[in-house]
Amino acid sequence: MLEVIGLVKKYGKANAVNDITFSLQGGEVVGLLGPNGAGKSTTMKCIVGLLRKTSGEIYIGGIDHMQVGAKKLFSYIPETPSVYDLLTVKEHMQFIAQAYKVDNWQEKSEVLFETYDLTDKKDKLGRDLSKGMRQKVSICCALLPDPQILFFDEPMIGLDPKAIRNTKRIFKELKEQGKTILVSTHLIDSVESIADRIMIMKDGNIVGNDTLENLKIQMKENDSSLEDLFLELTKDE
Ligand SMILES: Nc1ncnc2c1ncn2[C@@H]1O[C@H](COP(=O)(O)OP(=O)(O)OP(=O)(O)O)[C@@H](O)[C@H]1O
Numbered sequence: 214m215l216e217v218i219g220l221v222k223k224y225g226k227a228n229a230v231n232d233i234t235f236s237l238q239g240g241e242v243v244g245l246l247g248p249n250g251a252g253k254s255t256t257m258k259c260i261v262g263l264l265r266k267t268s269g270e271i272y273i274g275g276i277d278h279m280q281v282g283a284k285k286l287f288s289y290i291p292e293t294p295s296v297y298d299l300l301t302v303k304e305h306m307q308f309i310a311q312a313y314k315v316d317n318w319q320e321k322s323e324v325l326f327e328t329y330d331l332t333d334k335k336d337k338l339g340r341d342l343s344k345g346m347r348q349k350v351s352i353c354c355a356l357l358p359d360p361q362i363l364f365f366d367e368p369m370i371g372l373d374p375k376a377i378r379n380t381k382r383i384f385k386e387l388k389e390q391g392k393t394i395l396v397s398t399h400l401i402d403s404v405e406s407i408a409d410r411i412m413i414m415k416d417g418n419i420v421g422n423d424t425l426e427n428l429k430i431q432m433k434e435n436d437s438s439l440e441d442l443f444l445e446l447t448k449d450e
Contacts, residue, residue: 244404247414288355296339
């Protein structure tokens with residue numbers, strides 16, 4: 214469903230992403246972990262086409278990621294949600310529904326508003342929303358077109374405990390529906406329960422990429438937690 218081959222992204226002369234290759238099978242949920250500055254957001258932004266890659270190839274559903282056909286397959290929830298100041302919450306959904314030709318968008322939006330406690334906020338303008346509410350609107354907009362693959366960059370940041378719980382539940386449901394998800398996070402325990410595989414980045418490289426099962430075997434052998442393993446793999450030499 215996603216293939217990243219030899220991705221390099223330089224900012225000026227500095228390599229933020231250093232020739233990485235990985236793939237996600239359909240229905241796989243992969244947690245992308247790594248310390249600050251590891252290159253997680255840069256990787257995601259290159260995949261979704263918000264940043265121009267320096268070199269490498271990226272395919273989504275077998276289609277080059279810059280083609281419209283590839284863009285129809287995914288939604289991206291950015292680290293910093295941006296909403297339209299002068300659209301209400303409901304109008305955001307209408308806008309997405311029209312852009313992606315979503316049927317029954319009003320009913321689908323109501324369900325999402327319920328889940329994210331936005332029902333009484335649906336007539337609020339984007340500019341009047343708190344950071345957490347913006348994040349919730351961004352997640353609702355991403356889920357409305359029912360995409361095959363979802364890229365979440367730090368989805369839990371700014372959410373209240375109830376919304377975090379709901380997002381975890383939605384991850385489980387999306388996984389059950391066979392969706393492919395790449396989620397970058399610092400909250401290791403938030404992916405531990407849903408991820409099929411964990412990918413760990415450091416200094417623009419992938420330093421760990423294994424199934425949870427294999428990681429758990431390693432953890433058992435070393436009597437360590439996922440957090441211990443993460444810290445071990447990303448420690449400075
Ligand atoms: N616009 C930019 N211009 C120059 N350098 C950048 C820019 N954005 C990111 N970088 C650098 O690229 C590297 C990777 O940054 P990136 O934001 O991808 O890391 P991250 O793993 O997402 O970090 P965090 O967990 O803090 O969000 C860092 O060294 C960062 O300083």
